[in-house]
Amino acid sequence: xxxxxxxxxxxxxxxxxxxxxxxxxxxxxxxxxxxxxxxxxxxxxxxxxxxxxxxxxxxxxxxxxxxxxxxxxxxxxxxxxxxxxxxxxxxxxxxxxxxxxxxxxxxxxxxxxxxxxxxxxxxxxxxxxxxxxxxxxxxxxxxxxxxxxxxxxxxxxxxxxxxxxxxxxxxxxxxxxxxxxxxxxxxxxxxxxxxxxxxxxxxxxxxxxxxxxxxxxxxxxxxxxxxxxxxxxxxxxxxxxxxxxxxxxxxxxxxxxxxxxxxxxxxxxxxxxxx
Amino acid sequence: xxxxxxxxxxxxxxxxxxxxxxxxxxxxxxxxxxxxxxxxxxxxxxxxxxxxxxxxxxxxxxxxxxxxxxxxxxxxxxxxxxxxxxxxxxxxxxxxxxxxxxxxxxxxxxxxxxxxxxxxxxxxxxxxxxxxxxxxxxxxxxxxxxxxxxxxxxxxxxxxxxxxxxxxxxxxxxxxxxxxxxxxxxxxxxxxxxxxxxxxxxxxxxxxxxxxxxxxxxxxxxxxxxxxxxxxxxxxxxxxxxxxxxxxxxxxxxxxxxxxxxxxxxxxxxxxxxxxxxxxxxxxxxxxxxxxxxxxxxxxxxxxxxxxxxx
Ligand SMILES: Cc1cc2nc3c(=O)[nH]c(=O)nc-3n(C[C@H](O)[C@H](O)[C@H](O)COP(=O)(O)OP(=O)(O)OC[C@H]3O[C@@H](n4cnc5c(N)ncnc54)[C@H](O)[C@@H]3O)c2cc1C
Ligand SMILES: Cc1cc2nc3c(=O)[nH]c(=O)nc-3n(C[C@H](O)[C@H](O)[C@H](O)COP(=O)(O)O)c2cc1C
Ligand code: FES
Numbered sequence: 001x002x003x004x005x006x007x008x009x010x011x012x013x014x015x016x017x018x019x020x021x022x023x024x025x026x027x028x029x030x031x032x033x034x035x036x037x038x039x040x041x042x043x044x045x046x047x048x049x050x051x052x053x054x055x056x057x058x059x060x061x062x063x064x065x066x067x068x069x070x071x072x073x074x075x076x077x078x079x080x081x082x083x084x085x086x087x088x089x090x091x092x093x094x095x096x097x098x099x100x101x102x103x104x105x106x107x108x109x110x111x112x113x114x115x116x117x118x119x120x121x122x123x124x125x126x127x128x129x130x131x132x133x134x135x136x137x138x139x140x141x142x143x144x145x146x147x148x149x150x151x152x153x154x155x156x157x158x159x160x161x162x163x164x165x166x167x168x169x170x171x172x173x174x175x176x177x178x179x180x181x182x183x184x185x186x187x188x189x190x191x192x193x194x195x196x197x198x199x200x201x202x203x204x205x206x207x208x209x210x211x212x213x214x215x216x217x218x219x220x221x222x223x224x225x226x227x228x229x230x231x232x233x234x235x236x237x238x239x240x241x242x243x244x245x246x247x248x249x250x251x252x253x254x255x256x257x258x259x260x261x262x263x264x265x266x267x268x269x270x271x272x273x274x275x
Numbered sequence: 276x277x278x279x280x281x282x283x284x285x286x287x288x289x290x291x292x293x294x295x296x297x298x299x300x301x302x303x304x305x306x307x308x309x310x311x312x313x314x315x316x317x318x319x320x321x322x323x324x325x326x327x328x329x330x331x332x333x334x335x336x337x338x339x340x341x342x343x344x345x346x347x348x349x350x351x352x353x354x355x356x357x358x359x360x361x362x363x364x365x366x367x368x369x370x371x372x373x374x375x376x377x378x379x380x381x382x383x384x385x386x387x388x389x390x391x392x393x394x395x396x397x398x399x400x401x402x403x404x405x406x407x408x409x410x411x412x413x414x415x416x417x418x419x420x421x422x423x424x425x426x427x428x429x430x431x432x433x434x435x436x437x438x439x440x441x442x443x444x445x446x447x448x449x450x451x452x453x454x455x456x457x458x459x460x461x462x463x464x465x466x467x468x469x470x471x472x473x474x475x476x477x478x479x480x481x482x483x484x485x486x487x488x489x490x491x492x493x494x495x496x497x498x499x500x501x502x503x504x505x506x507x508x509x510x511x512x513x514x515x516x517x518x519x520x521x522x523x524x525x526x527x528x529x530x531x532x533x534x535x536x537x538x539x540x541x542x543x544x545x546x547x548x549x550x551x552x553x554x555x556x557x558x559x560x561x562x563x564x565x566x567x568x569x570x571x572x573x574x575x576x577x578x579x580x581x582x583x584x585x586x
Contacts, residue, residue, distance in 0.1 A: 048341055050486050051486060226342045226354060231343070231547065233310070
C-alpha cells in the first residue's frame, strides 16, 4: 500500500507570483507551495479558482525556492476564469497527487501533444543529466501552439539529443500528427522507454506503436476528478483510479483497460461516454 | 495465503437480516461504488459486503468542484449524489453480482414512489439488499427532509417493503434532534436493519478569500472526527430497536470496529479510511478484530455486539 500523506490534501491558499503567456490559449501560472515543490514528474495538483471550480493540473515545474508552475489551456469556465487572474490573486492548492513517471537512464523517446507537454517538460528536466539519448517529438495544430519550443531547443542541444516538431498545418516542422515520425524512429532505433502525454487518441496510437516494437511505455491519462484521493470514483478507468493508481500507466496496465483506453470515460453522473 | 484463511474464520461470520457475510466489514455508500471493476478491488481488499453509490430515478451530475475538502480529522464532502440513474445503473448491478459478496444497492429518491421504483429495479437487476439513503445532508428534498420526519420516512420504508422481497436497511442522519425516534419509525415500518450514520453537516471557509470552499458551501463531515458521534448514535439506537445495526463513521482500524460492536453494531461500514489506508483497510480491520476476539476468548463477533450495554 502506498503511503498517503494526508497533509498534501489540505487546501492551502497562495497568491499567484507570475503569469506567462505561452500561446494564444495557453498560460503558465507560478505560485509558492511547499508541498507541491516536492512533487515528481507526472504528479498533479488540484487548483481551486475561488468561487468558480477546482480542477486537476499537471505540475510543470518546481523551483528550489518552493515555486510551483502549471500550464493551462483555456477550454471552459474554470480555465477561462483562471486566465483572467493576475499576479497577486489567490488560488487554492491541494496535492501533489498520483504516481510519477519511472526514471530511466538509457535511450528515451518522449512524445507530447497539447498541454500534455507540461508533465513531459518536468520529466525532461529531471531525466537529462543521466540519459544516454533523448528524442522529443512534440506536436500541435499550428506553430503558435507548439509549447515550450525555445526552452526545449536549448535543453536538447547535443549529439545524443533531438527535438522533432510536427504541426497539422505544416507551419513548423513535419506536417501531420506527432505520431507521423514515430514509426520510423521506433523501427530505426531501439529505445528503452517511451513516455507520452497528450490527447488520449494520440496516446493510444503511440501505445500501439510501442507495443508493435515491444518497447517499454508509460503514459499520463486524464479523467474527471473530484476528490483526487481515491475515494469518490469519478476518475476510474477499469479497476484503476487515475488519481491514485495513475495518472501514469504502464503498457501492462493499459492492456488491462483496453476497452476504455482511448475510447470512453465516465461523465460527471458516472455514465460511460465517448472520450 | 493465511490472509484469506484468517478472514474466513467462523469467528468473523455474521448474518445480517439474512445477508451472510464472511466478515463484518462493508464498504460505505458513495465510496468508489459506481462500477463493478472498482468494487472488485474493494472485495480483493477484504470487504465482507459492498454498498453501491446512492442511485436515484434520474441521472444527476452532482455539484461543481470543490466537492471534497480536508478537515483536521476527516473530510467534508458535498459531491451532490452524482449517479447515472437506475435505468443505466442496472447494467452495473448485473456485473456487480459477480463480486462474490453480498451486494447492497443504496437508493435515494425525491418521493416515496421514486424510492420504491428505484428499489424494485435494483432488486430486479440482482441487488441482495437495499440501503435507503434518507440522510444525505447536502441535497434538498432527499435525505434530510425524509430522514428527519418519522412519518415521511415510514411511508418511504413501507412503499419500498411492499415492492421488494429483500432486506431493507435504512441509513440514518445524525443531523436530527432525536435519532432514536427516527430509527424506531423505520423499524415499525418494516426496516430490516439500520445504518448509522451518514455524514455530519459541516463546512469549511478559507481565510484569504473569506469564502466557503465547497461549491455547495455546506457539506457533510466524515472520518475520525465523527466517530464519537456515530458511536453514540449506535449506542442509543441499540437500546431501542431489535434489528441489526451497521455502524458507520470514522472506522479506520480494528479498535474503532470493536468499539462499534460493543456499542451495538453487528457490522461496520468503512469509507473515508480508504483514502488513508487503501482498499486493504478491510482486511486489516478484520484481522485485528479476529485477533481481539481470540485473545478475549470469544467464539464469535456476535458475542460482543452490544456488550458495553451491560454496565
Ligand atoms: C491529471 C490531470 C492533469 C491535467 N493537466 C492539465 C494541464 O497541465 N493543463 C491543462 O490545461 N489541463 C490539464 N488537465 C485538464 C484540465 O483539468 C481541464 O481542462 C479543466 O478541468 C477544464 O475545466 P473548465 O471548467 O475550463 O472546462 P469545462 O468546460 O468544465 O470542461 C472542458 C473539459 O475539461 C475536462 N474537465 C472539466 N472538469 C474536469 C475535472 N474536474 N477533472 C478533469 N477534467 C475535467 C472535461 O473533459 C471537459 O469536457 C488535466 C486533467 C487531469 C485529469
Ligand atoms: C465522498 C463521499 C461520498 C459519499 N456519498 C454517499 C452516498 O452517495 N450515499 C450515502 O448514503 N452516503 C454517502 N457518503 C457517506 C458515507 O457512506 C459514510 O456514511 C460517511 O462517510 C461516514 O463514514 P466514514 O467516516 O467511514 O467515511 C459519502 C461519503 C463521502 C466521503
Ligand atoms: S478523483 Fe475521486 S477517486 Fe479519483
